[in-house]
Amino acid sequence: MKLSLGPVLYYWDKVQLGQFYAEMSALPLDVIYLGETVCSKRRAFSLDQWLGLGRELQQCSPAQIVLSSLTLIEAASELSSLRRLCDNGQLLVEANDMGAVQFLAERKLPFVAGPALNMYNGHALGQLQDAGMIRWVPPVECSQGLIRDVLDQLGEMGRTLPEVEIFAYGHLPLAYSARCFTARAENKPKDDCDFCCINYPDGLALTSQEGQALFTINGIQTMSAQITNLLADYPALVACGADLLRLSPRAQGMAEVVAAYQRVREGAPPPLFVDGCNGYWHGQAGMLRVEEVGLC
Template identity: 65%
Template sequence: MQLTLGPVLFGWQRQQLLDFYAEMASQPLDVIYLGETVCSKRRALSLDDWLGLARDLREACSAELVISGLTLLEAASELSSLRRLCDNGELMVEANDLAAVQFLAAKGVGFVGGAALNIYNGHALAEFTACGLQRWVPPVECSAELIRLARAQYLELADVPPLPQIEVFAYGHLPLAYSARCFTARAHNLAKDDCAICCEKYPEGMNMLSQEGTPLFTLNGIQTMSAEVHNLLADYPSLPAAGVDLLRLSPRAQGMEDVIAAFDAVRNGGLPPLAVEGCNGYWHGRPGMLRAEELGVC
């Protein structure tokens, strides 16, 4: 099982990003994703900066480097920037929007299909592999059974490319939805076009509480995320049976070394813990916010 580090989803400042990736270079990671996927107004690093960082990381570690594109495009300028990203000529691209799929398919280059693409069965997966998809990141709400069935259905199809790798979102705040509105700016009574990049004040997003005061969501600019951290560490034994090849760990501002070490220990033969912090309901085909103890699987 390979470990991947997903793109940073939060609005971190330039030095925080550079320091973070300098620390990640020494970690036992097989793939590192770079780039901005949430908001085009976050320009702490430009595309040229990301590519330069990739060159530095290539010298410092053996991990495969991938650059991720935006998930929700809202302007012609963003489409132009996405085309340039797809034309980077150095790194494989993670396509998080159909525009990126179209650009990459036209170029005839392989790509990673991100979790925001609506791929839920073998037939849909075949359509994307015909366009060049080489690695599939299922939508975060997919259960182990859904992924297993989609994989089996794909293998029954005739005249399709080899089954792509399957990469599951295994740790982090789940990216649930994207909106044309910026929730962080709205919380500060700021217009989206004049937001002052206020999301940089929240390196792990803003908590949104229910009327009872219970954490319900994490707001991250235009992105709505789970309040709980999704964690499949205790579910590790069920991952190979679903056909999973890679586990994606989504960056957090603190403690990523410990998270990576825990997953690395289990993939190298260590016993998975009976229970872990966070939620894992989606993996079991239940509401995503449920914890292991609520599911009766620990």
């Protein structure tokens, strides 16, 4: 089983990003994703700077470097940037929007199908394979049973299975909107937001009137309130056909998270319980901890 580091989903400044990737480059990661996936206004790094960082990481780390695309394309300028990203000529691209899939297919380039692409059956995956997909990151709400069924269907169609990468750790990215929720929370218009999401390096917690944690707000992105953590489900991840486990970056403690997953993939027994939620993986409400409610 390989370990991947997903793209940073939050708005961090250039110094924090540089320090983070310097630390991550020394860890036992097999794939590192770079780039802005949430908001085109976040320009701590330009595309050229992301490419430069990718070249640096290729020199100091054995990990495969992948450049992730924006998830929601809203303007012609963003479409132009997406075209440049797909034409980078150096790094494999993770397509998080069907526009990126089209650009990459036209250029006959291989790509990773990101979790924002809504693919739930073998026929859809087969079409992506025809377009050049070599790795599939299922939508975060997919259960182990659904993923196994999709792969079985793909096999029944006589197709070679792609690499499968499961979102195993981090706040789950659930939805995207043209509206910026972080700016709204600070009573700022989206077009004059003062980049306020940089004040929330792990997103802004959203609770109900009763104080229950519901979501995490991250600009235009709505995320799960809790961290998902599938470390205790490691044997089931292997059984369902996962090839990679994606660890989504957080501002603090990522080295410890990588170390915990590294120990298990080297043969240590997985823990019986972990902090966080894993309901989606078991086909239940995503915010549930299945072990606590007796569902497995």
